Amino acid sequence: MTRVLPVLTVLAAIVVVWYLAAVGLNMNWARQQLERDGVTATMPALIGNTMAQERPVLPAPHQVAAGLWEGIAGQKITSKRSLVWHAWVTLSATLAGFAIGTLAGGLLAVGIVHNRAMDQSVMPWAVASQTVPILAIAPMVIVVLASAGVTGLLPKAIISAWLSFFPVLVGMVKGLRSPDAMQLDQMRSWNASAAQVFWRLRLPSAMPYLFASLKVAIAASLVGTIVGELPAGATAGLGARLLSGSYYGQTVQIWSALFTAAALAALLVLIVGWIERITLRRMGLDR
Missing domain, CATH: 1.10.3720.10 (MetI-like)
Structure with a gap:
């Protein structure tokens, strides 16, 4: 446990920094999308949009994890999408x-x-x-x-x-x-x-x-x-x-x-x- 804890701590810090970077880099596009749709650009709405963009500047960790799962487990091994x-x-x-x-x-x-x-x-x-x-x-x-x-x-x-x-x-x-x-x-x-x-x-x-x-x-x-x-x-x-x-x-x-x-x-x-x-x-x- 003493060996695993430092690794998990660093991993958690990387994930937090990654999410913050994703919010910052995707914020401008999220604001433009909400304004174009006539939705009030509140901070919760902006953050939610940065986490669910189809083509984000920087994908959030959960989006990359979903992409990995889809590419590894969601396709046949012989598929060219696998x-x-x-x-x-x-x-x-x-x-x-x-x-x-x-x-x-x-x-x-x-x-x-x-x-x-x-x-x-x-x-x-x-x-x-x-x-x-x-x-x-x-x-x-x-x-x-x-x-x-x-x-x-x-x-x-x-x-x-x-x-x-x-x-x-x-x-x-x-x-x-x-x-x-x-x-x-x-x-x-x-x-x-x-x-x-x-x-x-x-x-x-x-x-x-x-x-x-x-x-x-x-x-x-x-x-x-x-x-x-x-x-x-x-x-x-x-x-x-x-x-x-x-x-x-x-x-x-x-x-x-x-x-x-x-x-x-x-x-x-x-x-x-x-x-x-x-x-x-x-x-x-x-x-």
């Missing part, structure tokens, strides 16, 4: 991009640690790649691959991998270099090969760093997938729901998709954390 269906479309590309990014980041990290030329050449380019805004890269990737006849999941997965490989690369390089000189000297004294040093010393030492970077990478993968869905005019995925909501001024739809994406990201991070605990416990590295 948030579950759109979340699955986004999740499939996210997992594909996460796998590609993790593999690329891990392989590059191994090369950088064991090869000085790669360290001096690849690492600066990897850092520079993250300075280019993903919103500028995504349309180019979509257009180029579409001209080559590649559409669907792969373009979104590539954009997702672009964001996810860098945290894995940095974390793995740091982890593979974490053994100190004494540990490396001891492995040399045992006449261990480079492969043995890697599998028995460097890789186990890198596991905590790897999982910390994977938590960042999986969230970045989801962001990359959603960004990849925006410039293509996609009709499926959470990015498509955000795009269509912005086109038609459906702010409740936008916020519902945002909360679904946030919940999906939290779930993915929790799954990575669960795998981390199991893996480190079996390796005897659980702290």
Whole structure:
């Protein structure tokens, strides 16, 4: 209870601030509606109107909750109006991009640690790649691959991998270099090969760093997938729901998709954390 109470207190404060912000931002439109209908614009009437607008500037919490319930439980999972269906479309590309990014980041990290030329050449380019805004890269990737006849999941997965490989690369390089000189000297004294040093010393030492970077990478993968869905005019995925909501001024739809994406990201991070605990416990590295 002592752990839950602070969380509930902060949550309650956020909800209160959210309601106050909704009233303030929706007040002007509410006043105009009441005046147009010839209704006296009393404060209770104004506040009630701000809480029930069809297209509010800022939806109230209960409106977003209703939108989530309608999108999750009020539709068939196979329906294109279902948030579950759109979340699955986004999740499939996210997992594909996460796998590609993790593999690329891990392989590059191994090369950088064991090869000085790669360290001096690849690492600066990897850092520079993250300075280019993903919103500028995504349309180019979509257009180029579409001209080559590649559409669907792969373009979104590539954009997702672009964001996810860098945290894995940095974390793995740091982890593979974490053994100190004494540990490396001891492995040399045992006449261990480079492969043995890697599998028995460097890789186990890198596991905590790897999982910390994977938590960042999986969230970045989801962001990359959603960004990849925006410039293509996609009709499926959470990015498509955000795009269509912005086109038609459906702010409740936008916020519902945002909360679904946030919940999906939290779930993915929790799954990575669960795998981390199991893996480190079996390796005897659980702290």
